[in-house]
């Protein structure tokens with residue numbers, strides 16, 4: 001059987017702010033994960049439109065398309081095309097799960113939620129000539145999942161081909177996040193067996209890894225065993241975790257010992273009212289400065305995520321947020337305009353309040369204001385968002401933030417990482433054009449090399465058993481998805 005798997009490009013690909021490097025970071029792992037369930041005899045073509053020109057003149061039997069909110073219209077066009085030439089078309093992903101009826105109009109079969117159980121079930125039904133119109137995931141396990149078909153990934157087209165996901169979902173319930181909608185009807189946070197995760201790591205060549213898990217420290221027992229198992233594997237890695245998990249116990253030290261060198265952290269907002277509005281309990285009453293100090297003491301660089309436009313925000317929020325990030329030596333910042341994705345609690349609340357201003361999904365990219373704002377005007381919000389990016393990534397601020405680290409090595413790492421990411425666009429474009437992106441991995445690995453630890457004793461929170469509240473985490477744009485993960489970590 002001829003199978004075509006497609007990740008259509010996001011709408012932003014046609015925007016003047018398009019940064020090709022941002023979408024040349026991670027391969028479409030979710031599709032490669034599903035491909036593992038196909039027969040070895042199947043002829044599989046996996047295409048990622050962000051890094052290659054989509055070929056539409058072929059004649060596949062089965063087409064599988066990954067749908068996000070801002071590639072939805074493009075995905076539907078591609079689906080319509082393949083259906084018109086007689087292919088059987090499957091749609092799945094976050095947007096399909098959120099708005100199944102919309103997607104169903106362009107598909108022969110749609111998938112709701114994670115695909116590890118439902119895709120093999122579909123394949124069996126398809127072989128029997130009795131595929132259903134809709135498959136909805138209810139059993140959630142990563143036991144005995146076949147190894148990802150990494151052979152389908154064109155490694156040279158990505159900066160970080162060694163991306164990996166060892167958990168699914170997240171233990172938290174932020175109301176702007178897709179996670180609860182995507183995992184509805186079953187478990188919403190579960191992990192691989194530690195040995196399976198270690199075996200997957202072992203299969204990856206080179207040194208660098210990027211964990212795309214929503215919350216790598218979300219299951220203490222799993223993460224602890226994983227980091228212990230990674231001791232001696234000589235890896236450097238990046239990942240994401242929440243503020244409370246950084247402050248609690250000694251998991252973050254174990255992660256650093258195993259090779260953690262940079263972490264995505266969802267700070268989102270400094271306002272307790274905004275955190276409550278977002279149901280982001282894991283950040284409430286947590287000392288952001290202390291979390292930052294603790295990471296820096298372990299030589300871990302920080303990618304901070306911040307959301308603008310929550311109801312308490314006023315015109316001061318932009319300067320306050322950027323100043324804090326520079327003063328606290330945050331290496332890279334990702335800013336988002338609050339976006340009520342369909343299917344989320346935030347969307348439902350705003351819809352009830354009559355605050356949804358448009359259903360043009362192309363604008364749901366966290367760069368546009370799509371809802372009725374509260375304290376800020378839409379214009380101020382958009383201008384403040386643009387200002388924040390420009391301000392944070394001014395050379396003077398990059399230099400100022402870098403200089404705040406203790407060791408010279410950490411200062412230089414910060415400077416190269418932050419400056420390299422935002423200030424050398426022509427170089428990135430040249431590397432992408434010449435398909436040499438993957439060849440600069442050794443440079444990234446050296447930027448992620450170890451920095452000697454400094455004293456952390458005064459920074460540590462009590463062990464979990466002593467905490468008055470249950471451990472509670474991340475970000476607007478870290479979208480959990482089983483069918484595919486796509487990291488919006490480096491925005492704009």
Ligand code: SF4
Pocket residue numbers: 169170171172173174177178179214215242266473474475476478480
């Ligand atoms: S935003 Fe992050 S921490 Fe919150 S529910 Fe989603 S993945 Fe979890």
